[in-house]
Amino acid sequence: GLNLTDIQGDIVVGMTKKQETFTFFTIVDAPTFKSKLRSEILPLITNARQMLKNETQPDTLVNIAFSQNGLTTLGITDNLNDTAFKNGQLNNSQALGDPVGTPDWLPEFTAGNIHGVFLFASDTVDNVNATLETVTSALGASITQVYSLQAAVRPGNEAGHEHFGFLDGISNPAIQGFDDTPLPGQASVPAGEILLGEQNDNVIRPDWAKDGSFLVFRQLQQLVPEFNKYLTDNPIREPALTPEQGSELLGARMVGRWKSGAPVFLSPLVDNPALGANSSANNDFTYAAPNNASLCPFSAHIRKTRPRADLGAESKNTHHILRGGIPYGPEVTTAEASSNTSTIERGLAFVAYQSNIGAGFQFLQQTWANNPNFFVKGTTGFDPIIGANHGNPRWTEGNLDPTIPTRNFTIITDFIVSRGGEYFFSPSLSAIANKISV
Ligand code: N7H
Numbered sequence: 178g179l180n181l182t183d184i185q186g187d188i189v190v191g192m193t194k195k196q197e198t199f200t201f202f203t204i205v206d207a208p209t210f211k212s213k214l215r216s217e218i219l220p221l222i223t224n225a226r227q228m229l230k231n232e233t234q235p236d237t238l239v240n241i242a243f244s245q246n247g248l249t250t251l252g253i254t255d256n257l258n259d260t261a262f263k264n265g266q267l268n269n270s271q272a273l274g275d276p277v278g279t280p281d282w283l284p285e286f287t288a289g290n291i292h293g294v295f296l297f298a299s300d301t302v303d304n305v306n307a308t309l310e311t312v313t314s315a316l317g318a319s320i321t322q323v324y325s326l327q328a329a330v331r332p333g334n335e336a337g338h339e340h341f342g343f344l345d346g347i348s349n350p351a352i353q354g355f356d357d358t359p360l361p362g363q364a365s366v367p368a369g370e371i372l373l374g375e376q377n378d379n380v381i382r383p384d385w386a387k388d389g390s391f392l393v394f395r396q397l398q399q400l401v402p403e404f405n406k407y408l409t410d411n412p413i414r415e416p417a418l419t420p421e422q423g424s425e426l427l428g429a430r431m432v433g434r435w436k437s438g439a440p441v442f443l444s445p446l447v448d449n450p451a452l453g454a455n456s457s458a459n460n461d462f463t464y465a466a467p468n469n470a471s472l473c474p475f476s477a478h479i480r481k482t483r484p485r486a487d488l489g490a491e492s493k494n495t496h497h498i499l500r501g502g503i504p505y506g507p508e509v510t511t512a513e514a515s516s517n518t519s520t521i522e523r524g525l526a527f528v529a530y531q532s533n534i535g536a537g538f539q540f541l542q543q544t545w546a547n548n549p550n551f552f553v554k555g556t557t558g559f560d561p562i563i564g565a566n567h568g569n570p571r572w573t574e575g576n577l578d579p580t581i582p583t584r585n586f587t588i589i590t591d592f593i594v595s596r597g598g599e600y601f602f603s604p605s606l607s608a609i610a611n612k613i614s615v
Pocket of ligand 1: 258335339340341343344345346347348349397399430432434478479480483498524540541542546562563566593
């Protein structure tokens with residue numbers, strides 16, 4: 178099994194708390210930072226073993242991760258051998274499909290001075306803020322805070338749903354050696370797909386990098402009223418459905434799941450909330466038969482980002498990520514809903530872990546979601562949720578509408594706007610103790 182006391186908890190367990198804040202910082206005094214990191218911060222870092230059970234969790238869960246600039250600032254010259262990490266996310270923005278010149282990126286993410294990020298999670302904002310205060314006063318003048326993003330599970334019945342309204346966090350791979358009883362349909366992946374230095378991580382790494390993971394952070398704004406307007410304007414005209422149901426169906430086919438989480442492959446015409454809520458059934462499908470777009474579009478977000486049997490056996494897919502994102506920003510106001518226009522920012526604080534950014538997040542975004550020819554040339558198009566074309570129109574080719582297989586959709590405005598982010602390395606606790614803080 179994995180050494181769970183040495184692995185940061187968010188990687189393999191996930192911070193399943195109502196409140197989570199991401200605090201990005203610059204290291205201005207490396208020697209002081211190192212000594213405080215070792216004496217005061219390291220004891221606060223929550224490992225995976227602690228995070229597994231409520232009883233062993235502290236009031237506020239704390240994790241830390243470093244950018245390449247941060248490691249360099251700390252005098253760490255070993256090469257982690259990940260090109261995307263080394264170059265940073267801003268250098269990757271064009272390849273990811275963000276608009277030229279990154280006009281929508283927050284200045285905090287373009288300034289080039291983010292050295293690390295703290296993740297704080299708890300049941301209350303007060304706990305999160307108290308721990309943030311403990312950490313920043315311990316580190317004193319050795320860091321400056323660049324930016325904090327406060328995120329939270331949505332209220333009431335929307336808990337667990339992202340801002341477009343869809344249940345999230347259903348399908349994450351099970352890591353071999355940690356979770357050897359995957360749910361039906363869940364991918365089971367060698368630990369080295371997520372953790373460095375474990376089985377199937379075939380890249381040469383420094384010894385101390387073992388059991389760390391690359392954390393991809395993206396602040397992805399979601400234009401919710403605009404998304405809803407698009408659905409209202411373009412319903413699927415299935416005879417058995419009302420126009421409202423036809424709009425719901427279009428949204429479900431764009432994602433590949435209904436708002437309840439029920440997969441369209443298993444429930445193609447209307448939502449099935451009982452199926453959505455059933456964790457032993459809601460992921461139990463492969464797209465295997467028939468291998469076409471009638472039940473689930475080839476362009477559907479979850480089919481683009483995990484093609485299941487489209488690629489043959491799941492073990493042939495070496496492009497898995499572990500997602501740990503959480504929504505940020507307020508609920509849509511009535512004024513925004515009635516004007517079909519976002520005036521307040523909301524979205525997803527996207528978090529993905531993998532041992533290889535090029536094979537994980539970057540591959541899913543660039544080679545699959547943004548590639549109109551994946552999975553079937555001429556009948557797929559962009560992922561209508563996350564597919565990015567530098568702000569230019571994105572099309573899907575004859576597979577979103579099951580009643581008119583030739584109907585093409587061209588989406589003029591992005592419903593997801595990248596506000597930027599960074600690539601980080603989330604080290605093991607022993608790496609913090611024996612390498613990063615010395
Ligand atoms: Fe995605 N959404 O609400 O539409 N995602 N995603 N994602 N996503 C998933 O299966 C969403 C993003 C993946 O195993 C669900 O747990 C939104 C990026 C992968 O079958 C929903 C945003 C990337 C899966 C959403 C966003 C991915 C997945 C279904 C941004 C990678 C699992 C719930 C704001 C580059 C696929 C679930 C599988 C599922 C949504 C971003 C990847 C509802 C709103 C950037 C691998």
